[in-house]
Amino acid sequence: MEQTKDYLSSHGIRPSAQRMAIMDYLLSHKTHPTVEEIYTALLPLLPTLSKTTLYNTLKLFSDKKVALMLNIDEHTTRFDGDVKPHAHFQCQVCGRVYDIFQEELPELVSLYKQQIGKLLISSVEISYKGVCEMCKNKKD
Amino acid sequence: MEQTKDYLSSHGIRPSAQRMAIMDYLLSHKTHPTVEEIYTALLPLLPTLSKTTLYNTLKLFSDKKVALMLNIDEHTTRFDGDVKPHAHFQCQVCGRVYDIFQEELPELVSLYKQQIGKLLISSVEISYKGVCEMCKNKKD
DNA sequence: TTCATTTTTGTAATCATTTTAAATAATTCA
């Protein structure tokens, strides 16, 4: 996709085939995928893709602010191509990660983003845990 | 300490020597230590302590709500004996984790803790990243 | 083209965490 190329370029990222495919994947899969999931999904498209490239690229995306690196899952890092301020929820039964867009959040984030005391804040991550609707209903 | 024994007992945790030592450590070291740090610190007191016991115990503490398991550090899990609602900040230069007690936070947490839509929320973790005062000053 | 730089790749190494099974300690109740 041409717009992905421009999107990367405008953020100071040279748009290689691998990078575009990875960015496209993140933008079209709002599932907060793990490295493993992205790797498995892209292998048919990029048969020579290596895990190292994935790790390097996702780190680059995170540094350049075109992706979020999420620590909500204690077992593995997850990634999000949506960089608008929002929170996340992980279901402790099925492991799925959901987005939470609350009106108060962007406000809260911008409020704290500048400074708390003498600390220089650059990012905020808000993570909820519990049981999602699907799993809650199965329990009955 | 006798009060640690009661504290554990009142939370449904049988107070073994190992558990009391670990809880004591968490209550007296507000540094959000890693498993490795706790292990190294306690080895002189409990020469036979094993890492497995540490992992088991910290999991138990987290389940019984006498400790927080923090995912703020992407490399390793950190623990906090302070279970009052508060946020954390990790300095990306030195790695230290600081507590952030903001008036708005307990409110925010209790607000969201019950339910968001159809999700059943049981815990919230708010993590800031940036540069701490010490490291900020060193940079000049 | 040729040279230099960037990006990608595969392999091996590292390190936190989990699994497993045995050893030890504590508890129960006959």
Place this chain on the structure above:
DNA sequence: TGAATTATTTAAAATGATTACAAAAATGAA
């Protein structure tokens, strides 16, 4: 008490995510 059951601790091995490294491939500039 003391044998039997249960809970806890331990050490060693296995797992799995991530990083380090060095070579190969691709890209860009002169």
